[in-house]
Amino acid sequence: MAGAPDQGRAYQQQALEHFRRADDLPGQAFAHLAASLAYGWAGDLAEAVKQGEAALALYRETGDQTRQGWPLAGLGECHAYLENYDMARSYARQALQITPEDGDPITLASAWHALGLVHSRLGEPREAVSCYQHALVFARKRQNSMARKWLVIVLADLGDACQANSDLPAAAEAWRQALQVLDDLRLPDDMGIRARLEQAGLELPDSMGARARPHQANPTG
Numbered sequence: 001m002a003g004a005p006d007q008g009r010a011y012q013q014q015a016l017e018h019f020r021r022a023d024d025l026p027g028q029a030f031a032h033l034a035a036s037l038a039y040g041w042a043g044d045l046a047e048a049v050k051q052g053e054a055a056l057a058l059y060r061e062t063g064d065q066t067r068q069g070w071p072l073a074g075l076g077e078c079h080a081y082l083e084n085y086d087m088a089r090s091y092a093r094q095a096l097q098i099t100p101e102d103g104d105p106i107t108l109a110s111a112w113h114a115l116g117l118v119h120s121r122l123g124e125p126r127e128a129v130s131c132y133q134h135a136l137v138f139a140r141k142r143q144n145s146m147a148r149k150w151l152v153i154v155l156a157d158l159g160d161a162c163q164a165n166s167d168l169p170a171a172a173e174a175w176r177q178a179l180q181v182l183d184d185l186r187l188p189d190d191m192g193i194r195a196r197l198e199q200a201g202l203e204l205p206d207s208m209g210a211r212a213r214p215h216q217a218n219p220t221g
Helices: 004-021 025-042 045-062 065-081 085-098 105-121 125-139 145-164 168-185 193-199
Strands: none
Touching: 004 025, 025 045, 025 065, 045 065, 065 085, 065 105, 085 105, 105 125, 105 145, 125 145, 145 168, 145 193, 168 193
């Protein structure tokens, strides 16, 4: 819907104004964090970074170290996509450092995914595979629809890294799992995962990818 992004920005601004009037710093931080995620999904990485930095600054001002992991991991992913690899690594490692192993799984998954993206973009597929596998351990701990949509991105990236590492069976398994999640969610294959299998000469069960509609993927995690 054409008006949805503008409407979302209006709601975010209203939320920020509400939390500012209440002098609620955690609320302001969360509003910026939610905006960062929304802009990231929409592909506006520059604005996602801006909102993520605002969220991080506010969480630091409140002294809430645990919640700082959320924007740190998101900033790591954004900068990886923007090819700011040193910054991506720095943010992701900070997120992993302050988030305990039993902490928020999506924060941990996002941070590992960011590191995987950096290794992938730098032509280091073996290291990328290891990072993506770490990300999957945590990503699978959340089963809501948004988390499962993001799981598809991680699986697709894992498949790409496995293919670059000359491990086609592992690539096929990752891509097939991604298609199965899409099938379970009754979503189209907007990332062209079926096409990756076909181009690699790998078989695809007829029950998967029926909703395939390959085209440019949204580049945000």
